[in-house]
Amino acid sequence: MLALLPRLRRFAYGLTGSIDDGDDLVQTTCERAIRHIDTWQPGTRLDSWMYRIARNTHLNAVRASRVRRNHLQSVDSDDMGRVDGARAMEARLTFAAVRDFVVRLPEEQRAVVLLVCIEGKSYKDVSEIMDLPVGTVTSRLARARLALKALIDGPVDTDARGEP
Amino acid sequence: MTARPTDETLIAYVDGELSPEQVDEVEARLADDAELAAEIDSLRQASAVLHAAFNEPLRGPVPDRLTRIFAPPPAAAMGSFGWRRFGGPFAAPIAASLLLLAVSLGGAYVIAEWQVERRIARLEAVRAADQQILAAAVTKALETHVSGKPATWRNPESGSYGTIEPVRTFRAANGQWCREYIETADLVAQSVQAERRRGIACRDPDGQWRTRLELLEASF
Numbered sequence: 001m002l003a004l005l006p007r008l009r010r011f012a013y014g015l016t017g018s019i020d021d022g023d024d025l026v027q028t029t030c031e032r033a034i035r036h037i038d039t040w041q042p043g044t045r046l047d048s049w050m051y052r053i054a055r056n057t058h059l060n061a062v063r064a065s066r067v068r069r070n071h072l073q074s075v076d077s078d079d080m081g082r083v084d085g086a087r088a089m090e091a092r093l094t095f096a097a098v099r100d101f102v103v104r105l106p107e108e109q110r111a112v113v114l115l116v117c118i119e120g121k122s123y124k125d126v127s128e129i130m131d132l133p134v135g136t137v138t139s140r141l142a143r144a145r146l147a148l149k150a151l152i153d154g155p156v157d158t159d160a161r162g163e164p
Numbered sequence: 165m166t167a168r169p170t171d172e173t174l175i176a177y178v179d180g181e182l183s184p185e186q187v188d189e190v191e192a193r194l195a196d197d198a199e200l201a202a203e204i205d206s207l208r209q210a211s212a213v214l215h216a217a218f219n220e221p222l223r224g225p226v227p228d229r230l231t232r233i234f235a236p237p238p239a240a241a242m243g244s245f246g247w248r249r250f251g252g253p254f255a256a257p258i259a260a261s262l263l264l265l266a267v268s269l270g271g272a273y274v275i276a277e278w279q280v281e282r283r284i285a286r287l288e289a290v291r292a293a294d295q296q297i298l299a300a301a302v303t304k305a306l307e308t309h310v311s312g313k314p315a316t317w318r319n320p321e322s323g324s325y326g327t328i329e330p331v332r333t334f335r336a337a338n339g340q341w342c343r344e345y346i347e348t349a350d351l352v353a354q355s356v357q358a359e360r361r362r363g364i365a366c367r368d369p370d371g372q373w374r375t376r377l378e379l380l381e382a383s384f
Contacts (some may be wrong), residue, residue, distance in 0.1 A: 002284070002287065005226045006221060013221050027229060032231045090238050095217035098213055118214060120359070130185045142172045145207060
């Protein structure tokens with residue numbers, strides 16, 4: 001479990017949008033995992049099980065707080081590409097802009113994107129972690145990925161692209 | 165010619181989720197559809213940027229408050245519970261045995277704590293050593309190896325190992341030499357599984373290769 005911490009922190013960072021909030025989430029997740037270690041089935045993947053706890057803990061916290069913070073308010077995907085694209089054009093595309101984009105994604109798309117694109121999970125793993133049919137994983141992923149592509153394609157930064 | 169693949173198919177292609185037949189279909193189409201190829205490129209680019217944007221927690225050390233969760237519960241705190249309230253002829257022996265209990269529980273806790281600390285320190289040292297060997301191997305491979313020839317490294321102390329293979333070399337718009345590479349690594353202290361990454365590193369004027377982009381392609 002200790003060895004999983006760095007990757008769990010990265011996932012929690014993506015879910016919450018801040019390293020500190022992410023570490024709070026990791027802390028709760030680990031404490032839960034230790035308390036409920038008997039519910040983990042040996043032979044199944046420990047990391048998937050931990051991602052699942054982290055994601056559920058996060059969802060519960062978001063639901064419980066009711067007062068959703070402004071930056072968590074979901075934005076229509078179509079709108080998002082345009083608005084963020086225009087803004088990023090001025091500031092040039094930075095990693096911060098990508099993080100901002102991820103934080104603005106609707107909750108149900110964000111975890112899918114993080115697990116597939118960052119944690120390198122297969123669609124099948126993600127469907128198990130999130131209790132979703134593979135088809136739903138695919139369509140959520142597509143929506144978010146296309147919006148992200150629009151954001152990145154918008155302000156093409158020729159210096160940074162390094163095309164030969 | 166077959167129909168243009170859907171966006172979902174393209175994304176699944178980038179994620180390596182298609183069956184071999186579907187991959188063949190997409191690639192047949194790709195060969196003479198530059199627009200499609202560009203689209204796949206930018207999907208890949210988007211993933212790479214996304215991946216790099218959240219890498220920060222992987223670099224620094226894990227904060228104490230998280231590693232501390234894995235220390236054993238403080239048994240010593242319960243050790244010397246209320247022995248002062250006892251009176252009468254047995255007070256001294258009871259007190260003595262409770263004290264003994266407290267000391268041994270406390271001692272056990274201190275030893276357990278010390279062992280956990282030591283294990284964490286060892287993991288940290290292994291991680292640092294792996295990183296050093298890995299960095300040297302990457303620099304050497306990028307500096308001296310021709311594309312397509314992988315270099316391997318191994319840390320016999322930890323059992324971590326990996327390969328670096330430069331796959332292509334190009335000159336960026338700003339004149340810097342850059343190389344795309346594929347890196348596989350099984351870092352014992354860092355992740356539970358081996359990972360394959362694809363990245364681009366450019367050679368800075370000081371002779372250092374610095375990674376510009378890195379994308380996790382697979383973990384196994």
